[in-house]
Amino acid sequence: MTDTSATPTEPERFDVAVVGAGPAGMTAAIVFARLGLSTVLVAPEPAGRDARTTALLAGSVEMLRTLGLWDAVSAEGAPLKVMRIIDGTRRLIRAPLVEFSSAEIGLEAFGANIPNEALNAALRAAAGAEKSLTQVPAFLEALEPGEVRATLTLSNGQRLAARLVVAADGRNSPCRAAAGIEVRSWSYPQSALVLNFGHTVAHRFVSTEFHTETGPFTMVPLPGLRSSLVCIVRPEEAERLYGLADDELSAEIERRGQSILGKVTVEPDRQIYPMSGMVPKAFGRARVALVGEAAHVFPPIGAQGLNLGLRDVAALADAVAGVARLGGDVGGPEVLGAYDRNRQVDVRSRTTAVDLLNRTLLSDFLPAQGLHGFGLYLASRLGGLRRMMMREGIAPTMRLPKLMRGGKLDTFDLHPSRDASDN
Numbered sequence: 267m268t269d270t271s272a273t274p275t276e277p278e279r280f281d282v283a284v285v286g287a288g289p290a291g292m293t294a295a296i297v298f299a300r301l302g303l304s305t306v307l308v309a310p311e312p313a314g315r316d317a318r319t320t321a322l323l324a325g326s327v328e329m330l331r332t333l334g335l336w337d338a339v340s341a342e343g344a345p346l347k348v349m350r351i352i353d354g355t356r357r358l359i360r361a362p363l364v365e366f367s368s369a370e371i372g373l374e375a376f377g378a379n380i381p382n383e384a385l386n387a388a389l390r391a392a393a394g395a396e397k398s399l400t401q402v403p404a405f406l407e408a409l410e411p412g413e414v415r416a417t418l419t420l421s422n423g424q425r426l427a428a429r430l431v432v433a434a435d436g437r438n439s440p441c442r443a444a445a446g447i448e449v450r451s452w453s454y455p456q457s458a459l460v461l462n463f464g465h466t467v468a469h470r471f472v473s474t475e476f477h478t479e480t481g482p483f484t485m486v487p488l489p490g491l492r493s494s495l496v497c498i499v500r501p502e503e504a505e506r507l508y509g510l511a512d513d514e515l516s517a518e519i520e521r522r523g524q525s526i527l528g529k530v531t532v533e534p535d536r537q538i539y540p541m542s543g544m545v546p547k548a549f550g551r552a553r554v555a556l557v558g559e560a561a562h563v564f565p566p567i568g569a570q571g572l573n574l575g576l577r578d579v580a581a582l583a584d585a586v587a588g589v590a591r592l593g594g595d596v597g598g599p600e601v602l603g604a605y606d607r608n609r610q611v612d613v614r615s616r617t618t619a620v621d622l623l624n625r626t627l628l629s630d631f632l633p634a635q636g637l638h639g640f641g642l643y644l645a646s647r648l649g650g651l652r653r654m655m656m657r658e659g660i661a662p663t664m665r666l667p668k669l670m671r672g673g674k675l676d677t678f679d680l681h682p683s684r685d686a687s688d689n
């Protein structure tokens with residue numbers, strides 16, 4: 267449903283412009299189009315293959331189910347029923363093995379490990395089938411936030427105007443910069459080597475994380491006798507492993523994984539990701555709302571990144587729906603203020619938790635190692651604490667957005683943001 271009040275010389279008008287078609291952007295575009303808002307997705311054609319996998323946890327599963335995408339996506343992934351942590355350090359203070367079982371909190375699984383290619387393909391198909399969604403295969407070149415609308419200039423020369431710009435344009439977000447939102451960013455002395463591998467012993471849907479002196483070494487189930495690996499080590503060690511021949515790397519992974527999955531055979535497509543973090547000062551400002559990696563960058567520990575990204579989209583949908591229902595401005599201060607308050611708590615608490623976990627693991631400082639070991643010791647002994655950690659790990663205790671509680675999307679028959687200021 268496009269706002270037809272534009273003239274040929276004026277930019278084409280939309281309620282919502284989503285910039286970036288990673289998983290967060292595609293989900294946002296589908297959600298806002300289904301809300302009944304005129305929506306445009308500005309994104310270049312996808313570049314290259316992404317062999318990574320993503321562990322999607324309960325709230326994300328519920329959201330994809332509500333959007334009618336979960337069946338297609340889950341068919342390509344493996345359920346995550348148990349998460350096991352093994353202290354693989356050689357330190358004085360070592361933690362006992364801890365197992366978090368989804369059955370202990372009444373769930374069949376915490377979620378599922380999904381190949382990114384499968385998730386992106388399902389989202390791309392759903393976005394393509396959305397009649398009220400306009401897609402423009404171009405880069406955003408400039409964004410001018412305005413009093414009533416933001417104006418977007420694209421690499422194909424097109425100009426668009428939108429009440430709300432959803433910045434899903436990744437960690438270096440040009441939209442975030444145009445809105446003048448400052449960030450705090452940092453890096454870790456670590457890189458993640460990422461690949462998938464075959465093995466001879468069944469994983470039984472158990473994800474295993476070895477905590478080592480250089481970071482976690484995590485093996486996450488895929489369908490059949492396959493798993494994905496995130497191996498966090500010093501950058502020079504990641505480079506060394508990356509350069510090994512297939513049989514040498516397979517043997518090295520089997521050794522580091524204590525042969526619990528039997529003989530390992532690595533698949534092609536190794537990747538290295540330097541580890542870093544970022545949080546913005548605000549999550550919404552000047553008609554721009556940040557979602558996904560434009561709103562937070564995490565090291566790949568604890569499966570937080572995209573789960574939090576989908577929570578951004580669902581929380582923004584709640585804020586927008588509340589205002590649009592009353593015919594208000596979907597990109598105005600009321601929406602952005604409510605969204606910012608919601609995301610500050612969720613994103614900052616998770617950033618602190620992941621940072622603390624990683625730093626206590628890396629630390630040579632004995633009390634920090636003790637804190638890490640003692641936390642895991644308590645989790646292994648105290649069922650109540652373990653259950654609380656599991657519930658908090660898969661979703662925050664704060665009220666979840668509607669889309670993650672199995673709530674249906676509200677839709678609007680009327681164009682919600684047309685008001686006197688449009689004339």
Ligand SMILES: Cc1cc2nc3c(=O)[nH]c(=O)nc-3n(C[C@H](O)[C@H](O)[C@H](O)COP(=O)(O)OP(=O)(O)OC[C@H]3O[C@@H](n4cnc5c(N)ncnc54)[C@H](O)[C@@H]3O)c2cc1C
Pocket residue numbers: 285286287288289290291308309310318319320321322404405406407434435436437440458460496539557558559560566569570571572573574575
């Ligand atoms: C090794 C690894 C493992 C991970 N595992 C997990 C996991 O198990 N669970 C989990 O929840 N998360 C995980 N994550 C995090 C997750 O992958 C990210 O949170 C997610 O991919 C971010 O998606 P996004 O859509 O926000 O950003 P991106 O996928 O980066 O998409 C941004 C898009 O914006 C586009 N763009 C940029 N500039 C412009 C412009 N000017 N105009 C138009 N478009 C533009 C880009 O082309 C890109 O397509 C992992 C990350 C890594 C690195």
